[in-house]
Amino acid sequence: MKSSVITFPGSNCDRDMDVALRKFGFKNKMVWHNDIELPKSDLIVLPGGFSYGDYLRCGSMASKSRIMQSVIDFAKSGGLVMGICNGFQILVEAGLVPGVLLRNKYLEFICKNVFVKLDNKESIYFKNLDKEILELHIAHNEGNYFCTSDQLKEIKDNNQIAIYYCNKNGQIEDEFNPNGSIKNIAGIFNKEKNVLGMMPHPERMIDQSLSGEDGSLFFKNLINNIK
Amino acid sequence: MKISAIITLKKDVLDPQGKVIHQALDGMGFDNVNEVRQGKYFEIDVKENDPKKAKEIVENMCSKLLANLVIENYKIIETQ
Numbered sequence: 001m002k003s004s005v006i007t008f009p010g011s012n013c014d015r016d017m018d019v020a021l022r023k024f025g026f027k028n029k030m031v032w033h034n035d036i037e038l039p040k041s042d043l044i045v046l047p048g049g050f051s052y053g054d055y056l057r058c059g060s061m062a063s064k065s066r067i068m069q070s071v072i073d074f075a076k077s078g079g080l081v082m083g084i085c086n087g088f089q090i091l092v093e094a095g096l097v098p099g100v101l102l103r104n105k106y107l108e109f110i111c112k113n114v115f116v117k118l119d120n121k122e123s124i125y126f127k128n129l130d131k132e133i134l135e136l137h138i139a140h141n142e143g144n145y146f147c148t149s150d151q152l153k154e155i156k157d158n159n160q161i162a163i164y165y166c167n168k169n170g171q172i173e174d175e176f177n178p179n180g181s182i183k184n185i186a187g188i189f190n191k192e193k194n195v196l197g198m199m200p201h202p203e204r205m206i207d208q209s210l211s212g213e214d215g216s217l218f219f220k221n222l223i224n225n226i227k
Numbered sequence: 228m229k230i231s232a233i234i235t236l237k238k239d240v241l242d243p244q245g246k247v248i249h250q251a252l253d254g255m256g257f258d259n260v261n262e263v264r265q266g267k268y269f270e271i272d273v274k275e276n277d278p279k280k281a282k283e284i285v286e287n288m289c290s291k292l293l294a295n296l297v298i299e300n301y302k303i304i305e306t307q
Binding site: 056057060064093099100102103104105106107144146147148151180 | 240241243244247292293295297298
């Protein structure tokens with residue numbers, strides 16, 4: 001299985017993602033934001049970081065970079081595109097998933113482990129995953145998911161909510177919402193479910209001695225689903 | 228010619244920075260404030276001398292990059 005990770009100026013989780021993808025069997029290539037063509041890939045990943053120093057709005061400048069037209073075409077033709085953290089912000093700015101990510105409600109940069117609950121177990125990203133509640137890491141300043149009430153109705157009707165913040169038992173309540181996101185949303189699909197944007201970092205949870213293994217479960221399952 | 232545009236948050240979008248500024252103003256004794264909303268201001272010098280055309284160019288920039296229309300509105304406030 002082939003994957004590509006796009007590096008933007010200011011990306012800083014691109015190499016972590018590369019390590020994670022390789023560890024679980026992907027043949028990964030790093031792609032520079034100024035390239036025009038994507039290598040042949042089964043999965044494209046927009047990594048976390050601070051592309052273009054978060055100027056204007058997080059992800060807004062990166063969403064207009066040269067490689068993004070190819071990423072948009074790839075996504076529109078059904079290709080799998082996953083955006084993590086800043087990658088999620090780039091996806092919303094590119095219009096590949098609905099909504100926006102606002103400044104965290106309490107104006108703090110949040111860096112901690114959280115529990116998240118996966119929804120939509122039929123999607124290629126999550127199907128066959130035994131665990132429904134994962135412990136993952138978040139590190140962001142703008143992760144407060146927002147969309148209009150019309151958009152919220154639409155994403156609910158189309159089962160586009162992918163991931164919720166919750167507690168370790170899977171309860172989705174306000175008190176387990178770290179950043180003020182509407183409905184505790186931590187991740188979202190496009191309508192066709194081939195594009196996934198999420199704030200948590202599965203690539204930071206692939207080693208028991210460093211952090212945890214819940215990211216390993218996600219990647220192992222993902223490569224099996226794509227095969 | 229120079230065109231100025233302001234970008235403001237739509238009214239139902241939470242503005243935590245505006246809220247904190249409001250609280251700070253309160254603390255400084257400006258206790259007559261109802262609400263503070265923070266926005267962005269752009270001054271763009273366009274290579275175009277026809278005001279109508281220059282305005283159109285900046286409007287296009289606003290809708291494509293400078294503002295995110297899910298949460299923000301834009302307004303051209305000045306041409307000179």
